[in-house]
Amino acid sequence: MGKRVVVTGLGAVSGMGNCLGEIWNAAKNGDSGIDKITRFDCSGFPAKCASEVKDFNLSDYMYVNERHRMDRFSQYAIASSVMAVEDSRLTIGVDVPPDRVGVWMGTAIGGIESFEDTHRQLLEGGYERVYPFATTLVISNMASSQVAIALNAKGVNNCTVLSCASGSNAIGDAMRVIQSGEADIMIAGGTEASITPLGIGAFCAMGAISPQGDPKAACRPFDRNRDGLVMGEGAGALVLETFESAIRRNAPVYGEIIGYGTVGDAYHITSPVPGGEGCVRAMEMAFAQSGVLKSDIDYINAHGTSTILNDRDETKAIQTFFGEKAYDIPVSSTKSMTGHMMGASGAVEAILTFMTMKTGVILPTLNLIERDPECDLDYVPNLPRFKEVNFALSNSLGFGGHNTVLIFKALS
Structure with a gap:
């Protein structure tokens, strides 16, 4: 490593x-x-x-x-x-x-x-x-x-x-x-x-x-x-x-970067592969590098763009990769507050995820009023949640079929 x-x-x-x-x-x-x-x-x-x-x-x-x-x-x-x-x-x-x-x-x-x-x-x-x-x-x-x-x-x-x-x-x-x-x-x-x-x-x-x-x-x-x-x-x-x-x-330490996976869909210039297959492979790559177990993940900062295809297929990717464990992991989209910052999104979301690990405050997904039946994970709707987060995952997905996953660890 x-x-x-x-x-x-x-x-x-x-x-x-x-x-x-x-x-x-x-x-x-x-x-x-x-x-x-x-x-x-x-x-x-x-x-x-x-x-x-x-x-x-x-x-x-x-x-x-x-x-x-x-x-x-x-x-x-x-x-x-x-x-x-x-x-x-x-x-x-x-x-x-x-x-x-x-x-x-x-x-x-x-x-x-x-x-x-x-x-x-x-x-x-x-x-x-x-x-x-x-x-x-x-x-x-x-x-x-x-x-x-x-x-x-x-x-x-x-x-x-x-x-x-x-x-x-x-x-x-x-x-x-x-x-x-x-x-x-x-x-x-x-x-x-x-x-x-x-x-x-x-x-x-x-x-x-x-x-x-x-x-x-x-x-x-x-x-x-x-x-x-x-x-x-x-x-x-x-x-x-x-x-x-x-x-x-003697520098302040927010945490450690332990996993990085990045792959391409080779499918379409704007649409993700149905089912989020590329995101699944990026998670597999990041986990293989990190050495952690799926059961270790305490929080996922989702790409969560508020578009029909992204939210559906990212949800399916998380379900496919984590199985039943997916329903136990808090998932939130901070784009509901920051908007989609395009090339800055992944960086700001990484920062917010490190702050979650530092403070134990899981940020909410705002404006989630009526859940899409195809999006049935725990999206921390509208209000923050308090929980110790030792391992977190952040997804970033881009036009052209780019899928990138980072895994972070709180410093023990």
Whole structure:
């Protein structure tokens, strides 16, 4: 299995708050970040709701004059990473050489806001009006690169683009980098800022976004009346390091990453394999690495998008893999509060899962009023639950048939 990899720092930005403390307090109280779209005029769009980051103060994390050099998705990545490093009590260059610290960020869409702005500039004034560094605003690897520049992290630097599984894969791949000895510490996570006319419009055209105008009814994972996802934005970052490094630094430890499984469906560009066969294989892979038993799992953070196919087939995958044990495991979709943060989802959900293990608070699935008969697990409806969680599993599933599973362990 290689070196033990623990998590020593957490940082996040979302529609529920601009730091982990705000997000966690809102989540455990069941306060959703989903509200009416204000980022642009959506009157001509079926979608009316999203989970937007609000009152984000960029100057807390960088010089404001640097803002024009990066898209919003990179700004969120820097903010969450700075918070995670501070939370870890890590000083790069003192506790560890910069070339032993790496960055691995995931994003599904990248700098779509800058892409739209640049296209507008091109149409209005030709290429002479285009910002000279427009390419560096748009390309997906810029979040990882900008985080490295901001923190002086000179080690392995990579970017994962695997749709809605991107954040989880970034964490799993960063874990492998540490286990292989290529880095001592990795800053890993996901980021997204796709609440734009094109970002929302494309999902509307696909019929994937809920048309509900009521923010409290728009995102309802596993409910009989669910009718689509709700877009979210933000970022989540985790500091990963070897257990030995954490002990040597006397760093806070949230828990350990013990299993990572990632496979492809090879089936369809948007629809999961009926029955969730790919998710089952990803769970098998993660469990084989972790060494834990199915009976050890105390909680599952589901992908739970509030779409008809995902919720049904993810439920079937959990039932298939765990058998009767599936009905004893609390399962919740925190997307009911954060919205679907696309490439940031897996990272923020991993963070919330580590907080569940730390506090014993299992977050609820909001707006679950009328259960779908095909979704018959214990989804912790509407109210949090209190339970000791020593082992937890997090699912992330993405367009293109990506299935990613992470298994976490509380530090004993």
